[in-house]
Amino acid sequence: MIPQIFQTVPIEHFVYLSAVLFVIGVVGVLTRSNAIIIFMSVELMLNAVNLLLVSFSSYHQDPAGQIFVFFIMAVAAAEVAVGLAIITMIYRNTHSVDINDMSRLKG
Amino acid sequence: MMVLIILTAAGILAMFASVFNGRSVVLPVSLSGLFAAGYFALLEWNTNTTYFEAMRMDNFAIAFTVVCLFAAFVFLLLYHYMHYSSDVHYAEVISIILFSLAGVVVMVSFTSMLMLFLGIEILSLSLYILAGLKKKDLLSNEASLKYLLMGAFATGFLLFGIAMLYGATGSFMLSDIAYYLGLHKAVAEPFIVTGIIMLMIGLLFKVAAAPFHFWTPDVYQGAPTLVTGYMATVGKVAAFAALVRVFQLGFSPALETYQFLFAAVAVTTMFIGNITALYQKSVKRMLAYSSISHAGYMLIALMAANEVTNGAVLFYSIAYTLASLLAFAVVAILQQKSGSDEVSVFNGLSKSSPLMSITFAVAMLSLAGIPPTAGFFAKFYVFSAAISDGWVWITVLAIINSFISVYYYFAPVIASYMKKGNEEGIVLATPVKVLLAIIALLTLLIGLLPGSLSYLI
Amino acid sequence: MLTSAFYFIAFVTIFFAIMVVVSKNPIHSVLYLVLTFFCISANYIFMLDATFVGMVNVIVYAGAIMVLFLYVLMMMNLNAIAEQKRSVLFKISAAVTGGMLLLVLVAALKDANLQIQGSALEAEQRIGSIKVLGYVLYSKYQLPFEVASILFLVAMIGAVVLGKKDNSTKTIGIEPVK
Numbered sequence: 001m002i003p004q005i006f007q008t009v010p011i012e013h014f015v016y017l018s019a020v021l022f023v024i025g026v027v028g029v030l031t032r033s034n035a036i037i038i039f040m041s042v043e044l045m046l047n048a049v050n051l052l053l054v055s056f057s058s059y060h061q062d063p064a065g066q067i068f069v070f071f072i073m074a075v076a077a078a079e080v081a082v083g084l085a086i087i088t089m090i091y092r093n094t095h096s097v098d099i100n101d102m103s104r105l106k107g
Numbered sequence: 108m109m110v111l112i113i114l115t116a117a118g119i120l121a122m123f124a125s126v127f128n129g130r131s132v133v134l135p136v137s138l139s140g141l142f143a144a145g146y147f148a149l150l151e152w153n154t155n156t157t158y159f160e161a162m163r164m165d166n167f168a169i170a171f172t173v174v175c176l177f178a179a180f181v182f183l184l185l186y187h188y189m190h191y192s193s194d195v196h197y198a199e200v201i202s203i204i205l206f207s208l209a210g211v212v213v214m215v216s217f218t219s220m221l222m223l224f225l226g227i228e229i230l231s232l233s234l235y236i237l238a239g240l241k242k243k244d245l246l247s248n249e250a251s252l253k254y255l256l257m258g259a260f261a262t263g264f265l266l267f268g269i270a271m272l273y274g275a276t277g278s279f280m281l282s283d284i285a286y287y288l289g290l291h292k293a294v295a296e297p298f299i300v301t302g303i304i305m306l307m308i309g310l311l312f313k314v315a316a317a318p319f320h321f322w323t324p325d326v327y328q329g330a331p332t333l334v335t336g337y338m339a340t341v342g343k344v345a346a347f348a349a350l351v352r353v354f355q356l357g358f359s360p361a362l363e364t365y366q367f368l369f370a371a372v373a374v375t376t377m378f379i380g381n382i383t384a385l386y387q388k389s390v391k392r393m394l395a396y397s398s399i400s401h402a403g404y405m406l407i408a409l410m411a412a413n414e415v416t417n418g419a420v421l422f423y424s425i426a427y428t429l430a431s432l433l434a435f436a437v438v439a440i441l442q443q444k445s446g447s448d449e450v451s452v453f454n455g456l457s458k459s460s461p462l463m464s465i466t467f468a469v470a471m472l473s474l475a476g477i478p479p480t481a482g483f484f485a486k487f488y489v490f491s492a493a494i495s496d497g498w499v500w501i502t503v504l505a506i507i508n509s510f511i512s513v514y515y516y517f518a519p520v521i522a523s524y525m526k527k528g529n530e531e532g533i534v535l536a537t538p539v540k541v542l543l544a545i546i547a548l549l550t551l552l553i554g555l556l557p558g559s560l561s562y563l564i
Numbered sequence: 565m566l567t568s569a570f571y572f573i574a575f576v577t578i579f580f581a582i583m584v585v586v587s588k589n590p591i592h593s594v595l596y597l598v599l600t601f602f603c604i605s606a607n608y609i610f611m612l613d614a615t616f617v618g619m620v621n622v623i624v625y626a627g628a629i630m631v632l633f634l635y636v637l638m639m640m641n642l643n644a645i646a647e648q649k650r651s652v653l654f655k656i657s658a659a660v661t662g663g664m665l666l667l668v669l670v671a672a673l674k675d676a677n678l679q680i681q682g683s684a685l686e687a688e689q690r691i692g693s694i695k696v697l698g699y700v701l702y703s704k705y706q707l708p709f710e711v712a713s714i715l716f717l718v719a720m721i722g723a724v725v726l727g728k729k730d731n732s733t734k735t736i737g738i739e740p741v742k
Contacts, residue, residue, distance in 0.1 A: 001690070002680075003613040008567040011678055014612075015274070016670060017574045021581050021600075022267060023666040028585035029260055030658035036637060037590055038256055040597055043629065044581055045263035049270050050621070051604055056274040058612040060681050063691045063700045064279055065270075066617050068221055070701070072266065073624050074712050075228045078719035079262075080629050082232055083255050084636045085727040086239055090248045091640050092729065099256075102249045115714055122721065159707035199725050206718045213711055221708050229715050236722035242730060251726075277681025287681075297672045 003058050014055035021048035035087050035097040039080070046076050108158050109147040110172065110212050113140055118205035125198030133198045134187050137205055141180050144208070148172045160280065161222045168216035170421050171348040174428055175211045178340040179204060181432050181542060186333055188536045189443055200240065204337070207233030211345040215352065220269045220279040223349060227265070227313060230345060231258045234338055238330040250329025257312065257322040265309025271302030281357040288360035303358055303365055310353070313346040316402045317376040324383075327395035332442050335391060336435025339398045344424045347402070351409055351420055362412055369410035370501055376403030377508040384515045390438050391448040393515055394431070397474060400512065401427050404489055407505060411492040419488040422557070426473060426481035429550045433470035436543060437463050444533060453519040454528025462540055463533065464523040466547040471516040473550050476509050481553035488557075570611055577603040590642050594634050601626045614692035 021044060028041030050069045057065025087097055094101060117140025121133045148169050157163045183201060191197060210229025217223045235258065239251025273279060275298035276287040288299065308319065315323040327335045358365065380400025387393040401423075408419040438448060440463065445452045457464040473482035486509060490502045522528075535543075580600040587593045601621060608618030689696055701709060 003611065005566055005570060005611045009570050009611075011274075012673060013570075013574075015673055017577065019666060019669045019673070020578055022263070023662045023669070024578070024581045024585055025263065026260075026665060027659055027662035029256070030661060031655050032585065034590060034642070035252060035256065036633065036642070037585075037593055039259070040593060040633060041585060042256070042259040042263055043625075044584060044597065044600065045260075046266065047601060047604055047625070049263065049266040050617075051607060052267070052270040053273065054608055054612050054614045054617055056270065056277075057691065058614060059274075059678070060277045061691055062277055062681070063696055065273055066614055066692065066697055067701055067705050068224075068269075068273070068279065069617050070620065070697075071221060071225065071708060071712060073620065075225070075262075075715060077624065077629055078232060078715050079228070079255075079259055080632055081719045081723045082235055082726070083259070084632060085723040086235065086248070086251050086255055088636060088640075089239065089242055089726050090252055093243065093245055093248060097640065097642065099252070102252065111711070115717075118714075118717070122717075160704070161707040195730060196725050199721050203718055203721055203725075206714050206721075209711075209714050210718075219708075221705070222711070225708055225711050225715065229711070229718060232715065232718050232722065236718070236726060239726055242726065274678060297674075298678065301669065301672050 002061060006059060011055060011059050015052060018048040018052040018055070021051065033098050033100050035099055038099070039083055043076060046072055110144045111209050113144045113147060114205050114209040114212065116140070118202040118209070121198055121205060122202040130198060133201055134183070137183055137201050138180065140205060141176050141183070145173055145176045157218070161219050162213060162216040163218050164216055167352065167417055171215040171344065171424065172212050174425055175208065175341045175345055178344070178428050178432055179208055181436070181546065182333060182337050184538060184542055185436055185439065188539050189333065189439065196240070200237065203233050203236055211341060214345045215348040217352070218281050218356070220272070220281070223353060224266065224269065227346070227349065228262065230342060231313070234342055237334040237337065238326060240331050240334060246329040247331060250326045253322055254326045261309050261312030261319070264305050264312070268302045268304070268306030268309060271298050271305060275299050275302065281353065284357045285360060288358065299361065300364060303361065306353070307365060307368065310346065310350045311372060314343060314350055314402045315399050316372050316406060317379040317399065320376065320379065320399045323399055324392050324395045327398070328389060328392045332391060332435060332439035332448070336432060336439065339394065339435065340428045340431050343398060343402065344428055347405055347420065347424065351417070354409065355412070355416070359412065366410055366412065369406055370498070373403045373406035373410060374501060374504055376400065376406060377505060381508050381511045385511070387515070388450060389448045390450055390519055394434055394438070397512065397516070398431065400508065404486060404505060407501060408489045408492050411496045411498060413492060413496055415488065415492045415495070419492045422488050423485040426485035426550070426553065429546050430470040430473035430482060433466050433543065433546050433550070434474070437467045437470070440533070440535070450519050450522055453522040454526040455530050456523035456528070458530040460533040460535070462543060466543045467523065468520045469547040469550055471520050473554070475513045475516040477513070479551065479554045481550045483554060484557040566611070573603055573606055590637050591634070594630055594637060598626045598630050601630070612692070613690060616692055616694045616697055
């Protein structure tokens with residue numbers, strides 16, 4: 001059965017909500033210079049996608065969308081583990097996680 | 108399926124070998140794993156076996172799997188001879204490479220978006236780690252972080268695209284999406300268009316096509332040279348195969364929506380890659396820009412989207428992989444010897460190591476697309492695919508680009524033959540010598556007998 | 565009732581998400597992000613009838629991933645270090661880019677008319693339940709499930725390789741900042 005909410009709130013509004021969250025994430029990636037906050041903005045983008053998938057999944061009454069969400073969560077967790085390891089490694093060498101300090105590669 | 112199991116098992120064995128002081132068995136285990144995987148992949152030729160409705164080993168998948176396995180084989184051998192005694196994480200690196208190959212197999216054989224996503228993530232995650240292998244080298248650190256942030260950002264776009272397509276079609280299966288597109292003539296449907304474009308942005312990031320290429324030069328330069336070679340060959344070819352597969356199996360009914368976008372991306376990619384490469388002092392960075400421009404040439408074949416596309420992309424991938432392997436191998440060896448990757452390290456190479464200078468010259472000829480090397484026919488097939496569909500203007504631009512590229516490809520070759528430098532001989536391990544010679548011969552052989560390779564798939 | 569609840573939650577979610585991006589203190593950012601995830605989970609559970617996903621979202625994202633972030637931030641004591649300012653021009657151009665992306669998305673989806681695509685499930689089954697999801701995950705999505713384990717192996721090895729301290733060599737490259 002399709003959730004009651006779709007009788008009063010059109011699916012498009014869920015799509016708009018996740019588009020707004022996604023764009024906030026994109027702006028975060030582009031404006032901040034702390035590597036950890038950039039990474040958090042990426043997590044926000046992924047959550048926007050999750051919201052989108054779950055809304056579509058409920059709308060179509062198809063479990064595949066929610067399964068995909070589990071995989072996104074799993075991948076996000078793995079990515080965070082590796083990402084934070086990389087950030088820690090850099091912090092050990094430079095005592096900074098600011099991407100403005102990382103412009104040694106130029107050509 | 109067997110391929111995935113063998114690669115994973117070999118990876119796990121390699122990982123545990125180092126725990127039990129079995130460093131010496133790591134290489135034999137991983138190489139035999141690669142051979143077994145290749146054998147089992149070829150066994151499935153022409154069978155089109157589908158597994159769990161999630162991956163299908165068709166000829167396209169098998170051909171690209173084998174190409175990537177070969178590149179990984181070369182990379183593993185070189186890594187062994189250059190870092191066996193010096194790298195603490197020798198076994199871990201090799202097992203990560205084997206796992207990343209499992210990701211490659213998934214990436215070239217998927218039939219559902221879920222598998223595409225998982226495959227891309229396995230490969231990318233391995234590459235983020237490999238890029239940061241030199242833990243105390245700030246350039247390597249920086250490359251790793253940049254790659255991670257940009258890669259994760261791109262994954263966000265890819266997923267948003269997949270979600271939009273799911274919203275419109277109600278399925279993650281490529282065949283269902285293609286069916287929906289064909290049935291509804293849904294070319295202008297907003298969800299479909301946004302979905303396709305977002306997914307395209309995500310994948311173009313991964314193949315490093317302009318305007319999403321900006322991370323490539325930094326990452327390629329900062330990463331350890333052998334890893335750069337791995338990224339530029341396996342990473343690039345697998346991402347490209349995934350791009351071709353998703354657009355061909357999934358979106359071909361909506362061709363007119365994205366065809367022109369691909370044409371524009373291809374042209375910008377070629378020009379940006381080739382023109383910026385002219386100004387590079389570092390050979391590694393030059394090769395990074397050259398790999399960007401090669402993505403542009405391959406995009407032409409994808410854009411043409413006719414019956415020769417697959418063959419042209421495969422041929423181009425083979426030629427590009429062989430030449431890049433040679434180029435990066437030589438640069439890596441020279442860099443280990445001299446600690447620099449500037450063009451000047453090539454001075455006098457023809458005296459200090461004739462084999463290396465000859466193979467490097469062959470690689471550059473092939474990348475520049477000069478007969479009788481494989482690169483010439485690769486470009487020839489791509490251009491003929493475009494012309495047969497009437498894309499003459501883009502072919503003309505691509506040929507102009509090939510001429511531009513000749514200039515920068517020849518700079519290190521000229522340095523190695525004309526300029527005087529350190530003439531102290533460079534000693535190479537015999538297997539490395541044999542390997543270099545074999546790859547160079549293959550490049551020439553494919554160039555002389557292009558034959559049926561392009562009609563394979 | 566449910567309708568106004570949706571718009572209220574949506575508003576709060578967006579507010580928290582903006583706070584994540586604009587807060588100066590990274591610790592505050594993490595906490596706002598946790599709140600954002602709670603709001604999204606509320607959407608899953610109360611609006612979309614996806615109870616299991618909602619619970620997993622709280623447990624995995626808010627409970628595990630964000631705690632990892634918090635842990636790293638506190639270990640580095642980063643809130644003591646002021647973040648370097650990016651130029652105003654750069655910030656404005658980034659915000660404009662984001663705004664344009666949003667505009668394009670909204671404009672593109674304005675007259676979208678989404679059809680419900682048929683599904684194989686009977687009407688009375690709730691697709692968000694653990695029973696249905698578990699069944700689908702372990703039957704139809706068996707192969708992706710197994711493949712995900714390779715991903716975890718890579719992540720595990722990678723985190724150990726990169727995170728381990730090795731004192732063998734000195735830092736090379738250009739000298740460390742500060």
